[in-house]
Amino acid sequence: MISDARFTTIAVIVALAGSLGAGYAASQTASHALASPDSFAGIADPQKRSAAIFTELGKVLTHPRCTNCHPAGDSPRQGDTPRLHQPPVARGADGHGLETMRCQACHLKANFEPGRVPGHPEWHLAPREMAWEGKTVGEICEQIRDPARNGGRKVDELIDHIGKDTLVGWAWKPGFGRSPAPGTQEQAGALVEAWVKTGAACPAP
Numbered sequence: 001m002i003s004d005a006r007f008t009t010i011a012v013i014v015a016l017a018g019s020l021g022a023g024y025a026a027s028q029t030a031s032h033a034l035a036s037p038d039s040f041a042g043i044a045d046p047q048k049r050s051a052a053i054f055t056e057l058g059k060v061l062t063h064p065r066c067t068n069c070h071p072a073g074d075s076p077r078q079g080d081t082p083r084l085h086q087p088p089v090a091r092g093a094d095g096h097g098l099e100t101m102r103c104q105a106c107h108l109k110a111n112f113e114p115g116r117v118p119g120h121p122e123w124h125l126a127p128r129e130m131a132w133e134g135k136t137v138g139e140i141c142e143q144i145r146d147p148a149r150n151g152g153r154k155v156d157e158l159i160d161h162i163g164k165d166t167l168v169g170w171a172w173k174p175g176f177g178r179s180p181a182p183g184t185q186e187q188a189g190a191l192v193e194a195w196v197k198t199g200a201a202c203p204a205p
């Protein structure tokens with residue numbers, strides 16, 4: 001038989017776990033949604049509207065599903081915390097890893113659920129100048145519209161890159177219980193388009 005004191009402790013733990021679980025679910029839902037470009041129509045000043053739209057897009061850009069592949073150093077990160085990639089790997093000359101440890105040795109053309117390994121035919125690390133990890137949304141904005149640091153893209157090319165590129169799209173179907181990037185890829189593309197059309201202004205860094 002369980003003593004009263006022990007029973008109370010167990011009951012408290014169970015209740016606590018329950019309320020933590022509910023809080024977690026609620027915050028997940030809140031952070032998971034993306035506002036539509038229309039919801040910024042009330043901001044009359046185009047520059048302020050543009051910056052506000054980018055701030056919304058920033059929920060995607062700063063999500064671990066994106067930043068794990070846009071790290072500050074030479075190694076990708078894993079998970080939501082996020083932790084350094086295990087086993088240790090480095091970007092190498094072409095972002096596909098060192099000669100001895102290529103990304104493709106483990107990352108196949110599609111997610112491999114039994115091994116929890118994400119996959120895509122072009123799976124590799126974003127170049128160093130495209131690092132987003134640890135940066136503010138304003139800093140990422142300045143960098144993303146700078147052709148010297150965005151792979152030579154014009155800002156309007158970012159509409160399709162974020163809205164349609166399939167490697168970027170992995171972030172919304174990441175497999176094995178990983179939390180997807182907020183909203184949908186289409187909604188993210190619509191925010192980029194609205195941002196470009198309003199003059200591609202950046203929020204304060």
Ligand code: HEC
Pocket residue numbers: 064065068069076077078079080085086087089090091095096097098101102103104105106107115116117118123124125178
């Ligand atoms: C020896 C096998 C192996 C190699 C080589 C490897 N990976 Fe991984 N990688 C994994 C496994 C397994 C996971 C899943 C770990 C988990 O989520 O628990 C993973 C997860 C990741 C993630 C995390 C995705 C997320 O958001 O959680 C990224 C990013 C990643 N790898 C990038 C790379 C890149 C880039 C390379 C090449 C430079 C590479 N990996 C090389 C095995 C490997």
Ligand code: HEC
Pocket residue numbers: 060061065066067069070095123124125126127130143144145149150151158161162167168169170171172181
């Ligand atoms: C598996 C790794 C990987 C993941 C995951 C990933 N990227 Fe990238 N990203 C890359 C690579 C590699 C490049 C460089 C390719 C190029 O320039 O064509 C890149 C380049 C970019 C660029 C253009 C350069 C820049 O920084 O302005 C954008 C925009 C971008 N990624 C957006 C995203 C977004 C948004 C997400 C998450 C929804 C994401 N990426 C997730 C690997 C990744």
